[in-house]
Amino acid sequence: MANAKATSTPAKVPGVATGVLVLADGTCIWGRGFGAEGEAVGEVCFNTAMTGYQESMTDPSYAGQIITFTFPHIGNVGTNAEDEEAGNPHALGCIVREDVTDPSSFRSIQHYDQWLKVNGRIGLSGVDTRALTRLIRLQGAPNGVIAHNAGGEFDLDALKAKAAEWPGLEGMDLAKTVSTTQQYEWDEGLWRLGEGYAKSPLPQAGGVGGGQSDEPTPSPSRKREGNLPHVVAIDYGAKRNILRHLVNAGARVTVVPGEASYDDVMRHEPDGIFLANGPGDPAATGEYAVPVIKQLLDTGKPLFGICLGHQMLGIAAGAQTVKMHQGHRGANHPVKRLEDGRVEITSMNHGFAVDIDTLPGGVKATHVSLFDGSLCGLELEDRPAFSVQYHPEASPGPQDSAYLFAKFVGQLR
Incomplete structure (x- = not known):
């Protein structure tokens, strides 16, 4: 990483640099731009997962963030329509070590570079991601601007000012920007090779990859009768695989917007309520969500929260949330279950x-x-x-914690 001298007019960078990451302190990190041209400002974080870059880029929890992938070979399996966790990417861009190569996967239908172009997202390759990750670990997640210009021309003064002026994620409600605007029913189940995504599949004992819980799942006979427990999922930025796991555990799922009122939720006569993941500061989103969650708790109906939903459940119960120094993002995070000391390897994405x-x-x-x-x-x-x-639905990541969906749905009967 090297600092570049600021200029008052657009300057052409010598060499092959067609992309740059400009941090709020003025640091300029040069590389080779790919994907869409343009610029985007947000928080710079790092993700340690070795797989699942498409799932990460489309995870709504990454709204307002630029992802540094620590695994060097990102993009080499291409992209496909099945591995998207939302209808479009929510991460602003990505920073990688190696140039994106041609796809090497039978599932690929589009080059990663082209996928980014189509979706208006910026990539930056040729960066010393180990050094950038060390910077984030030591100094905390910085604000920055990622920019790509094929001609290598950048107005560094303007980029530095943009990075310095961005207010950061603390105090920012981003759930409103990624949540659904209308309710809908969800009936898609888990993916299987050669079959794709199932439709309302029969539940599997313990959940996929579970085996850590004695919680029962709905019986096939109940499934045939169509008498399924009804879960209303409040969408603060829900990943699709969370909804798939709820279906797989034997639930009928209705999704409502993150700004849904207590009456909006209860008119569906839910057996249980799910609080989804999402981006931004939980205290900011909680200004309208926490009062609703408190009312839902008073009904005595089971509630299950993940990520942002977990944080706002904590606030509703009387706890406080804090901004983390660097956050946890990756698919290799060990978590200890206190009731029995068992360790689960989990997928995480939270700041x-x-x-x-x-x-x-x-x-x-x-x-x-x-x-x-x-x-x-x-x-x-x-x-x-x-x-x-953490994210028990993974996508990407291990499936050690999928049993939690069976635990939740098991409480609804």
Whole structure:
């Protein structure tokens, strides 16, 4: 990484640099641009997953962020329509070590570079991602601008000013920008090679990749009768694979917008409520979501939250959230289940967390990170509500925690 001298007029960068990442402190990191041309400002983070870059780029929780992939070979399996967690990418762009090569997967239908172009997202290759990751670890996730210009011309003064003036994610409600605007029914189940995504599949004991829970799943006979427990999922930025796991566990799923009122939720007569993942500051989204969650808790109906949903359940229960130094993002995060000491390897994507030291009486910690001891799960002792900070649906990532969907749906009968 090298600092570049600012210029008051667009300057052509010598050599092959057609892309740049400009940080809020003025640091300029040069590389080779790919994907769409243009510029985007957001928080720069890193993701340690070795697979699943398309799932990460389309995860709504990455709204407002630029992803640094620590695995060097990103894009080499191409892209396909099945691996998208939303209708379009929500990450602003990506930073990678090696140039994107031609696809090497029988599932690929489009080159990653072309996919980024079509979706208006910027890529930057040729970057020392190890050095950038070290910078983030030491100094925290910075704000920055990623820019791509095929001619290598950049107005560095303007880019530095844009990076410095961006307010950051703290205090920012991004759930409104990614949530659905209207309710809909979801009936797609899990993916299988050669079959694609199932439609309302029969539940599998323990959930896919589970085996860590004795929680029962709905029986096939109940499935044939069509008498399925009804889950209303509040969409703060829900990944599709979460909804698929709810279906796979035996639930009928209705999705409602993140700004849905208590009445909007309850008119569907749910057996249980799911609080989805999403981007931004949970305290900001919680200004309208937490009062609704408190009312839903008073109904006594089971609640299950993931990521942003977990954080706002924590706030509703009386805890506080904090902005993390660098966040947790990757598919290799070890989490300890406190009830029995079992360790789950999990997929994570969050820059905020519920402060474990602020948990009030009646709320117990259920999981903690083995990386830094941060809270990764909580449960209310007087009501059937629980949540986890990590992503048990994976996509990408391990499936150690998929049993949680069976646990939740098992409470609805």
